[in-house]
Each structure stands twice: as structure tokens, then as C-alpha cells.
Amino acid sequence: MRGGGRRVCAVVVAAVCALLLSPPCCRRVRSDETRHGSNVSAVHFDSFTRQFHRDYEADGEECHRRRRYFRDATKRHAFLNSFSTAPQSAKYGINQFSDLSQKEFRDLYLRASSDRAPLFSGPKTDRLPAKFDWRDRAAVAPVQNQLACGSCWAFSVVGAVQSAHAIGGSHVELLSVQQVLDCSFKNEGCNGGSPSRALNWLKQTGVKLVPQSEYPYKAKSGICHFFSQSHDGVSVKSFTAHDFGGQEEAMMGQLLERGPLTAVVDAVSWQDYQGGIIQHHCSSQWSNHAVLVVGYDATGDIPHWIVQNSWGTTWGNEGYVYIKIGGNVCGIADSVAAVFL
Template sequence: MRGHWLLPALCLLRCFLCVQITDSQANDVFTLLMERYNRSYEPDTSEYFLRMINVKESIRRQAVLNSPSSDAPHNSSATYGINQFSDLSPREFRERYLTSEPENVPWFPKNKTGGHQSEAMALPAKFDWRDKNIVTAVQNQESCGACWAFSVVGAIESVYAKEGHPLEPLSVQQVIDCSYQNQGCNGGSTIRALSWLMQSQEKLVDESEYPFKAVTGVCHLFPVSQFGVLVKNFTAFDFSGLEEEMKQKLVEWGPLIVTVDAMSWQDYLGGVIQHHCSSHHANHAVLITGYDTTGEVPYWIVRNSWGTSWGNQGYVYIKMGDNVCGIADSVAAVFV
């Protein structure tokens, strides 16, 4: 839940829609940001002024992103503003947090009658695996560019619980350190991580046995007798144009791993993203846990790995049906 500290900043942002923001106003926003997110920049240094410039540029971006759209219901549109990334330049944000590498996956296959291989089922208007108590809490990858590992491990945790086992946090650090085809905190591919887990038959151990350290480390090996979760198989498809089928697979298979273009998420505060999100430059891996079609704008419910202070307590909502952010281009499910 966003605190009262943000209200002055939002007021200043609304003012900017009408007039150019002053240095004094930008300084007030910058001060609020430093207090809220425990930033410490020495006054009158090059670093301080650089961060100030980044904040001013973020306010300019937010003014554009918050501009009303004629075809987007205002009461559900996404809102953009000051958050923990506002003192970063777009390049810094991209290099630190958008490090998932896209892979080409096959289009969801057709059956012999020309339709798609997805059993027709009556789906609820709203569905969220969190309501089944099989989704672990939102984590924070910090400055480690391993979103690819967080999304993969999150899916394994959920599917393991879906099969009747206790819901337990599993080790993201193990995947970061040991998935040799990836680059640890410098980036990686969800598909390569899943392939490594399946082919190596390496057991994914508890988080407490192999805790997250936010840096790439040396791979730790465990005895065969050690408790862990084995990945038996996984599947990955391109569901672009087929989000109804994708809904069915979410309900059938469990939470889905997706790779999206999250460049505009640097300024996201909440609401449903309907615009300003490309489907051409996938760079970030997240986990779809559910959907909601009860309102005017149907949307996917997506768990991120940037902590609970970001977005909707760590979640982002993406409009369904138009492949917004490329959410349907690379969709993976895991089986344990």
C-alpha cells in the first residue's frame, strides 16, 4: 500500500501536466523519494545532481504516460508516478532489472480439425492461484538481474503445492549459481533454466538451505538424499492471438512463466496497463498467477520480483486480449 508520503509528489505531477515543473518542486519530490527509499546522496555532488536530473526526467515521462486515452476507461487505466526506480536513468533501469533473454518458442499447436489443442472448459470470470494458497510471497531481486530465475522458481513452488505438497519457498540462488547456460545476476533465459533443471535432474532445495544473496556465487552441490523438487518436464508456446486458450492453460497447468517488455514499468504505480507497453522487445520474466474479467477491462494478474513496494503490492495488471507487453509471446509451464 502506497503511503501518504506519495501524495505531495502526485500533486506535483498533476501540476506538471499543465506547467513546467520547477527546480524547487523537483527537489521536493527528490527529497521525498530519498526519505521513502532510504537513498543517501551527498548534496552538491555530481551523483546528487545526476539523480536529480533522472527524477525530473521521470516526471516528464509520467506526464506522458498519465495522459488520458480516448479508448481506455479512466477508472481502470494504469497510473504512473514516483517509485523506487525514479532516480535511475532508463538505461540504468534496463541494465539492472530487464535482463531476461527471450527465446523463440513454437506457436500453440492446432489439432486435426483445425482448432487449437485446448479442451473447452467452463472458466470462472475471475481466477487467481493465490486464492488456492499455492503462490509464495513476492520477493525482491534487488540489483541482481535474475528475474528469469525468480519466475521459474515461483512456478515450480506453485506447481509443487498444486500437486498436494506444502507450499515452501525454494532456492532462487541455486538456479542463479548453477544454471550454467545463463549468466546469473547478469541475465538469463527462462527456457534455458527450465531445460537445465529437467536435463540435469538437479533437485531444487529449500530457500533456507541455499538463501538468496543478490550476487552470483559458486554452485553448491547437495547429496542425492537431500530434500528437493525435481522438474519432470516443461512446455513453452507462443500464445499471441490465443489468450483465451492461455487462460485455460493457466487454470489447468498452474501459474505461467512469461517474458515481457517491461520498459514502461519503471514508472508504474498501479491499475491496468493498456498502452505504452511494446510487444517487440521482451526483456523481463514474470509469473502470471490469475486473471480477472469481471470489470470493463479484463486483465492478467502478474507477480513481479521487485518487492511489495512496487505496483499493486508487487503485482502488475496487464490488459487481456491484445498481447499487451508481449505477455502471450513466450509462455512456459512446468510439471513436477
């Protein structure tokens, strides 16, 4: 990119970050006020509370505060969408997080960390297909919902293990995220963790992940439930972790050869994401959220990664987010792990 392009990009990112990180600013709007300037915000907030089953006391402080966060979110959406003018660009708007402050959102959902990974130095895969998606091969489990627990790091790891198990010839089976949450002692449960540390724990201990039905998800940290080595489950033999910065084509090859990949990204702007391909509004400097990269599509005007999130199917593209390939958008290539069973 030439110098002028870099300066424009820097200005955009700085402006977006300033907006995303600015302090939130709402008050309970009385019925008579909805006829005036607050009309649109009030009507949309009431619609939002019905859609997402919020039950706030009509004139309580909680409702007062949530309406304020909601109104700030609508302003933020307009700003973010002003940069998304190209076809297929990401769109930002109302979703299940629109009544959270930006700090609440970060504290609840963006709790992953990444360990420094070595630069990838392996060979590139020749003759990559223009499109590849592990969902087409029945190797990806359905989208899950971490709820109000910072367990994205565990969901991404378990997602990768589930897919590796399916690629090996088994049916896709939901394995226990709660087991990883409770037992991966080098991580902090709902307070956050690192996919690499979780994978290293699985490799070193030989712990077998049991079915989710035997160790169900509770969206809170608990006491580790141990199983005997004779108990049925799926164990991790090894894993690789690399930085694919500047080598996203090689990352495409790894996805093709190894299966879905865990990645730690900057997802601050994802609070407002509704769909489309993210090309802006992300840094590659602050890793805070773990996801599962399940495919890519380079057949259209904007080549992009296909990424499964753990915020339920009401978020994004039915639980998925698309991220432009090239430029390390959202830090998608900074810390990427593949699993071996």
C-alpha cells in the first residue's frame, strides 16, 4: 500500500477506535416524549426489548441505563456503516448486544488472550481451490452460544477438536466445553483464557474430551469433574500454532490440509455486526476473542474467511462472520492453531 493509502487507513482506524472506545452516553423516555426527538430511539428500543426478551422495570435505573446504551449503539452503527459502501461490505446494526455498554461487552465476551506464535515457515499448498468450506463435508458442529461467560477460548478449541474428530471418520459430535472451562488449570474459566494454553493442556495431560451430554455447559466456571482414562472420549495428540501475518494464502492451505483452525482476533467492533464481509473497523493489535475458521471463499469480488463464532445463531450471518482475506483484518492471521488427534 502506498503512503497515502496507509495514512487514510490509519485515520479510519483511529476514528473507529475512538468511537468504539468512547464512554457510553439514555434516559427512560416517557410516552409523551415519543412524539418528539426521541421518538425513533424509543420505538426501536421497545421493539428491541420484545425481540430479545428483555424485562426491565419501566422507570427503573436499569431501563434508564440500557436505553442510553441502546441510543449510543444506534449512533455508532451509523458511523460504522458510513465506511461500508462497497458491495458485500459488513453492515452494523441492532442485535442482542445493543443494550450493553462497550465496556460491558468487552468484559463479558472478549476474554481471550493469545500467546506469541512463531511465523509460519512451511511450504504453501499448490493449486488451492477457489472456495473451500468444511461445513460442506459435514465436519463442523452447529453454532453454540457461550452466553454471559468469557469462554470463547474453550469453544474455539473444542470446535477444532470436534471437527478433527469428524474429519477422521466419525460423525460430528458435540464435546464438552464445560470440561475445558473447569479443568484447563492454566486458564481462568469464564474470566478468559488462551486457545494455545488449552491445547497444550490437552496434549500434555492426555485428557479425553467427553460428550457434551455427559458434562453439559453451564456458562459459569465450576469444579473439574475427572474421568478415568478408560472412559470414552477424544484426546489431542498434538497441535501447531503459527503467525500467518502476510501469509494468508499459506493459512488457506493449512485450513485445507488440517481442518478448521482456531484464531484469536480483535472483535471490539463485532458488538454491532449484522452480516457482510468485514474489511475495516478492526485492528490487528489487540487480540481479545477466539473463533473457529471453517472455510474461505475467493470466488467473489472480496475474498473472505468463513468464521464460526460462539454467540448463537441470532448474531451475524446465523452465527458466522466473514472477514476479508489479505491485510490481516481483525488480526485473523496472528495466532492460528491446528489440531491433530
